Amino acid sequence: MPLWLSRQPLVLASKSDIRGKILAAAGLRFEIRPAHIDERAVEAEAGVSDAAAAARVLARAKADAIAATVPGRPVLGADQTLACGDMRLSKPVDAAAAAEQLRALRGRTHELHSALALVRDGTLLFSCIETARLTMRDFSDRFLEEYLDMAGNAALTSVGAYQLEGIGIHLFEKVEGDYFTILGLPLLQFLEYLREHGFVDG
Numbered sequence: 001m002p003l004w005l006s007r008q009p010l011v012l013a014s015k016s017d018i019r020g021k022i023l024a025a026a027g028l029r030f031e032i033r034p035a036h037i038d039e040r041a042v043e044a045e046a047g048v049s050d051a052a053a054a055a056r057v058l059a060r061a062k063a064d065a066i067a068a069t070v071p072g073r074p075v076l077g078a079d080q081t082l083a084c085g086d087m088r089l090s091k092p093v094d095a096a097a098a099a100e101q102l103r104a105l106r107g108r109t110h111e112l113h114s115a116l117a118l119v120r121d122g123t124l125l126f127s128c129i130e131t132a133r134l135t136m137r138d139f140s141d142r143f144l145e146e147y148l149d150m151a152g153n154a155a156l157t158s159v160g161a162y163q164l165e166g167i168g169i170h171l172f173e174k175v176e177g178d179y180f181t182i183l184g185l186p187l188l189q190f191l192e193y194l195r196e197h198g199f200v201d202g
């Protein structure tokens with residue numbers, strides 16, 4: 001089982017439950033220190049326009065914020081954005097917003113952009129961004145109401161108001177892209193970096 005071989009475990013700068021579960025399931029030891037940044041302010045300062053660039057900038061900003069507090073430690077930041085045509089969506093604030101978002105996405109294809117940044121002492125060690133394309137069924141209002149009743153608050157923790165690995169799968173007719181990218185952490189690319197740099201057994 002590949003283990004995090006360095007003296008000190010990785011720091012994950014994320015409050016995302018699923019990101020922690022993904023790293024733990026892969027046998028990586030890590031410590032969680034969520035980054036509390038003003039995402040809109042970071043985007044404005046960086047002057048990013050598209051969703052993919054925003055994910056990359058935000059992942060780096062989260063990693064930088066925590067790396068500054070743990071000298072010498074590698075810190076992983078992550079961010080995921082959702083785009084559908086000209087529309088950019090974020091995590092819904094309540095059930096009504098989740099319903100509105102899903103009505104806007106049904107019958108259409110949207111993109112999830114998942115970015116990672118690994119930073120130590122202000123130096124970017126690794127970054128990647130991966131995109132997945134998901135096509136939602138044109139489900140009925142009745143189905144949507146039942147889905148949100150079953151999903152409950154979990155729908156508010158994801159940028160698309162769904163967990164693909166859960167009942168969210170019922171929303172889709174087609175999914176193109178890497179499973180871990182959809183969940184918010186492009187694991188295969190990260191593991192390749194860890195192997196190439198001796199952090200885990202190759």
Ligand SMILES: Nc1nc2c(ncn2[C@@H]2O[C@H](COP(=O)(O)OP(=O)(O)OP(=O)(O)O)[C@@H](O)[C@H]2O)c(=O)[nH]1
Nearest residue numbers: 014015016018079080157158159163164182183184
């Ligand atoms: N479980 C699950 N989570 C998903 C899925 N799609 C998106 N997400 C989550 O949606 C969230 C996207 O918001 P982000 O701003 O990237 O991350 P966050 O949850 O706010 O956490 P931070 O990294 O602390 O910013 C992440 O937690 C993703 O893991 C999915 O299909 N399943």
